[in-house]
Amino acid sequence: MTRVMLVDDQELFRAGIAVIIDAQEDMEVVASVGDGRSAVAAAYEARPDVVLMDLRMPEMDGVEATRLLLQPASVATRPHRLAVLVLTTFDLDARAAEAIRYGASGFLLKDVSPSMLVDAIRTVHVGHAVLSPRDLSTILTATFTPEVAPPAAVATLTDKEREVLGWVSRGLSNIEIGKQMFVSESTVKSHVGALLRKLDARDRVQLVVYAHDHRLLLPPDDGRLTPARASR
Numbered sequence: 001m002t003r004v005m006l007v008d009d010q011e012l013f014r015a016g017i018a019v020i021i022d023a024q025e026d027m028e029v030v031a032s033v034g035d036g037r038s039a040v041a042a043a044y045e046a047r048p049d050v051v052l053m054d055l056r057m058p059e060m061d062g063v064e065a066t067r068l069l070l071q072p073a074s075v076a077t078r079p080h081r082l083a084v085l086v087l088t089t090f091d092l093d094a095r096a097a098e099a100i101r102y103g104a105s106g107f108l109l110k111d112v113s114p115s116m117l118v119d120a121i122r123t124v125h126v127g128h129a130v131l132s133p134r135d136l137s138t139i140l141t142a143t144f145t146p147e148v149a150p151p152a153a154v155a156t157l158t159d160k161e162r163e164v165l166g167w168v169s170r171g172l173s174n175i176e177i178g179k180q181m182f183v184s185e186s187t188v189k190s191h192v193g194a195l196l197r198k199l200d201a202r203d204r205v206q207l208v209v210y211a212h213d214h215r216l217l218l219p220p221d222d223g224r225l226t227p228a229r230a231s232r
Contacts, residue, residue, distance in 0.1 A: 002125045005031040005048035007039040007065065008087065009057040013110070017052065020114045027121065034058075036065030043069055043082065050121050051084045053104070055095045062086060063099045070103035083124040097139045101209050103202070106131035129205040135171070136205055140212040150214040156198050164191040166218035168204060169211035 004021050006014045006029060018029045031046035033039050037060040039051065051069065055062040066084050068074060075082075086099045086107035096107040105124040108117065120130040157165070160181075167177040174188040181188070192204065201207050211217055 002027045002050060002121060003030045003046070003048045004028065004121060005033070005039065005042060005046055005051045007033055007036065007051060007057070007062065008054040009034045010054075017117070020117060021121070024118055027118065036060030036062055036068075039065045040068045047080065048082065049080065049125050051082065052121075053084050053086050053099070055086060055088050055093065055099065061095070063095050063102070066099045066104050067102040081127070083127075085120060085124050085130065093139070097136075100131070100136065100205065101213065105129050106205065127203070129203050131205060136208045138171070140208065150216060153199050154214065154216065157195070161191050161194055161198070162216070163218075164188060165195055165207060165211050165216055168192065168195070168207050169217050171208070 004027055006017055006021075008014050008017075011034065014032045014034075018032060021027045021029050030048050031042045033042050035057045036053075039053070040060070043051065053062040053066055066086070069082060069084060084099070084104040086096050086104050087110050088096045088107050089110055090096075093107070096104075100106065106120070106129045108120055108130065112120075123130050154162075163181065164177060167180055172180065174185045174192065177188045178185045192207070195201065195207055196203070199207065199210055201210055
């Protein structure tokens with residue numbers, strides 16, 4: 001049974017979502033709160049598996065609540081994995097991108113269909129992301145990205161791994177990357193696995209975030225991975 005917590009300042013919206021979730025045989029709503037501060041407190045008592053997190057709320061917004069719920073100190077004290085799925089009204093939402101940087105497993109628009117909502121909850125519950133790397137790349141490119149120097153882990157990457165990271169940051173699939181690099185899909189998959197391990201990334205979406213945050217992007221004129229020039 002997947003335990004779900006709803007976090008939104010609109011009580012009527014929460015009630016509607018609760019009806020959809022409680023109608024599923026494998027899900028139940030274990031908490032429903034109206035702001036981020038209450039969400040952080042309720043998470044320790046209700047022990048949800050998935051949090052549906054609104055972004056714009058009083059007291060504490062969804063970005064800060066996501067950061068607090070998924071910071072290493074909080075994760076270490078929790079006996080089970082917690083996934084945060086952001087709910088937003090806008091496609092290109094800078095706050096959604098920021099929440100994903102803090103570890104959210106993706107985002108959904110609030111007008112998503114009931115079937116897509118429950119499918120997304122099941123997806124993040126098993127450890128996968130619901131936002132495609134291609135969509136995330138678009139968001140991160142369109143929104144402000146902090147200029148951060150690459151950490152020491154980048155130096156451990158091979159040239160091929162660096163190039164694969166560059167293509168991943170553009171949202172390409174393993175098959176598409178293989179065609180760009182003239183290698184097999186299994187070879188690309190092996191490189192992606194090495195990237196996840198070396199960069200301590202949870203999933204492919206986190207690799208996209210990593211590449212954008214540390215300016216490890218492919219330049220438009222060739223296939224070699226070099227730090228992109230920050231726009232001024």
